[in-house]
Amino acid sequence: MNASTPAWLPHIAEGAPVHLNIVPRSLQSYLDEAADRFGDHKAVIFQNLTLNYRQLKEKAETFAAALREHGLNTGDRVAIMLPNLPQTIIAFWGALKAGATVVMTNPLYMEKELTHHFSDATPKFLITLDLFWNKIEPLRERLGVQTCVVSRIADALAFPLNILQPIQAKRQGHLPEVRFNGQSVIPWKSMFKTRRRYSEEPEHPEDTLALLQYTGGTTGFSKGAMLTHGNLSAQIQQLLAVIHCDASNSSHSFLSIMPFFHVFGLMGNIVLPAVLAASTMPVPRYSPHDVLELIKKHRPTFFVGAPSVYISLMQQKDISHYDLTCIQLCISGSSPFPQASLKQFQDITHANITEGLGLTEASPVVIANPVYGLQKIGSIGVPIPETEVRIVDIETGKTDLGDNECGELIIRGPQVMKGYWNQPEETASTLADGWLHTGDIAYRDSDGYYFIVDRKKDMAIVGGYNVFPREIDEVLHEYPKIKEAVSLCVPHKARGETLKAYIVPKDGEKITVSELAAFCRTKLASYKVPRIFEFRDELPKSMVGKVLRRALREEEEKKQHEEEQKKD
Template identity: 45%
Template sequence: MKARPWISQYPETIPVAMNYEAKPVQSFLTEAAEKYPQKCAIDFMDKEITYQALYQSALKFANYLKSLGIKKGDRVAIMLPNSPQAVISYYGTLYAGGTVVQTNPLYTERELEYQMSDSGTKVIVTLDVLYPRVSKVKGKTSLKHIIVTAIKDYLPFPKNLIYPFVQKKQTGIVVQVKHEGENHRFKTIMETSDAKQPVIDFNFEEDIALLQYTGGTTGFPKGVMLSHKNLVANATMCDAWLYRCKKGEEVVLGLLPLFHVYGMTAVLILSVMQGYKMILLPKFDAETTLKVIHKKRPTVFPGAPTIYIGLINHPDVHKYDLSSVASCISGSASLPVEVQQKFEKLTGGKLVEGYGLTESSPVTHANFLWDKESVKGSIGVPWPDTDAQILSLETGEPLPSGEIGELAVKGPQVMRGYWNRPKDTEEVLKDGWLRTGDLGYMDENGYFYIVDRKKDMIIAGGFNIYPREIEEVLYEHEAIQEAVVAGVPDPYRGETVKAYIVLKKNASVTEKELEAYTRKYLAAYKIPRIYEFRDELPKTAVGKILRRTLVEEERQRLG
């Protein structure tokens, strides 16, 4: 109890330790189809697909993969936005015994070639508009087959007729792929393939369900090996945390990309495991999202801070009824307190900050949604069966509460290692403990706080400066919509603090006013010395602001 003070914080409704059903991820779709055959599993732009239809489609996909020679452990890449095809391909690959490689549809040819080569992927599922990009890298990789689908294939009438014209106008790309040779049409597969469930030998702990590539902010992206046990454990923990949610009844807003590990666990796996309806949106647009919430009444809304920021700052937000939203866990980046408070006021629901990383499937910590007040600025406490400690940067030994060091985590959701990278695996996994690379501390009650990435810490004039602390202050300013702080080269201090700012619509503020404002809340050495105002900030697909991209831009500018 002394070593794990967070245990005393747990409400009686959440177990400290859990049992995990030793069965593959795809088995939950089999069960959902048996229990809720006619229940809507997916709502995609008003097209509804039942659990029975989803199950049958996944089996057809699995059998087609097997006809292409896919064997247990072979890698299949899914390069799709949120869509029914992404869900079908994911579960179909697992039914065939394959390993899913989630691939960002925004990848350039260079990024795609690297991932396909590194993973040894044999089959890729992609959109018609992305086919030219994929076909160009095919010959340089282990890719043998390209399965092509189109957004219109799963749109209701008359959207399915209109969409091709919209797509042509937006992209200028029209692709017609014949179902022959090494090219395959998703629609033809669904029309001709068998829906019998393949029989696959299965090892809960050893078999890799997913190769999820890291963001590559510290060199080349690494393939994180996540087993069926890792994913089932994390989704089961997520269900325990959302203990007021009712099996078979909730509606989940699937806005987080399913190709991102948080969207995959909190939307894709959890929804199927619990028989929820998924409302899938292929991209984030604030107005579209507000309309969907107003009309479709989602109850669970996993997201990222930039998504919530976009919604609360939309000029017409008060025209929409958002009261259905009851529970939201924010991940991928720190959640400004100001954003949390405004979103909760708008919806009447609960928005709390959580924490995770690709290497842990991804969630390890979160604040409690109910029965306990959220601790502002904290990532919360470790999830069931999850241990955490703060390690000294000098000695590697555990530190007492209140002292800043590197966060390390341990639990059944922690990866098996990096794909074909034993040395990198040894550096971050020691006796089951995962070194996260994040700096933080634990308070006396067992709540954890992230002060920053180890690599993002700014050292100016000998002082250690944590960007997150400064960003929290900036977010509280009434004119600021988004802010990110980075260390940029400085001939005198080594590094100096620069703030990149996006202002709210029709708002204005000067550098001089911001300096006076920050001086009220921050020590002199933490105050930004440089401000840059931008229309937007570079972000990942899940909405995480790319601080390293800004730093790299600065270095190139300075030569």
């Protein structure tokens, strides 16, 4: 095998593409293709509403025409602040067809987050839900939005539920009053009164922004990753190569649990289904029981989710009453999938599960385990086609490291963002010499498979040794009484900082500190064993199920500050 041949090549399915001829194209062209070739295929299934691809394209182009009539110009930003609903899908495609840049917005944002988000992105339009209006309306002047389009739950339903739902909501006090004025605040339905349709194609997809996707804000306020049509269409072509599918050779239906406002949910549950002319089933509010019933009724084949979702389904007491073998293909991301849980889900479904690494700044997938080929337990897999990956030294970020040496993972590829919106200094430091510095500590084995050790910012130094909390987390998840666990380095008045583990026991289980410490000592070097254990009913998580180490660290810093104030 010569130096240019990747070490992982013998371990993937025969015939799987290693190189691709990436063709930059607009995202909306995929919707057009689905409507033209597979117009009768179901595109959206929600409650008693079903839209086929022909209808979805028509609604998107009508919505685009209405945006233009209300003053949208090419390149303007449109913020979409909605849960997983049919309206979210229509608004996303409609905004793109109108020539806008989409700004997906977390509906759970509060005042401080909203004002930062909108002052940074400066969207001209906001598409939202009446249930959020009491939060938005007092901030309207500060948000600087020209026009708010407000939808209701009933807009996602067909007759007779679209008539019955508002009546029931009003009785229960869940129908907020919105004062529509026909100009700055307009109802969703009014956007479909125009007889015009509009669809605009970017002249240069590789340079035209499709999405301002805001990062989770692991430090300070979130930043807007500038993702072009070229970035996102490249990612789609890469994903098709990874899953070995296209619209002509597959018949899939997607269970859409991951939030659409997250890039993982957006690409995996709105864009990818359209590319495959497949149906997507939006789930606006996650309930394990409701999802199991949805699987029972509609038999979805494709599941995109975070490990916490897969695990919560398996923890349902009546899981054995449900047949999950309809699920053929799963993509897991956002956080590591505990090994025992991954195997359990595969045993229940017999599905192929691919786990990999994704970043907002990379549209998002850069590395994945082969769907058909060698999947290494604990590995994030191998680079997806046309993606270059290096492991470099942590100190300078310039020296390449060899196999089994831990360093920072950096990447380069057509899916990598243009930069951060209004953040030239952050862009320069993150995209150094054209390479995206991920902040992830990783290593590559002799087969060319990559393993994440931890986040660079989460690395702790204990007694002069580097300690990666993720290694401790993996050990804790092996303990049979533990449901969830996470560790981090916290301030300590004597040691400066020390390791602490937060534990959520399984229902009905009691765990002592001494037994946990003893277990950890059998698996870890003594300096890696947490000095403090705290038991909790739950851990703070993001909307995509990622445990928020940042929130726990802030708690500890607040405690230390309060203790110091008491002394003073």
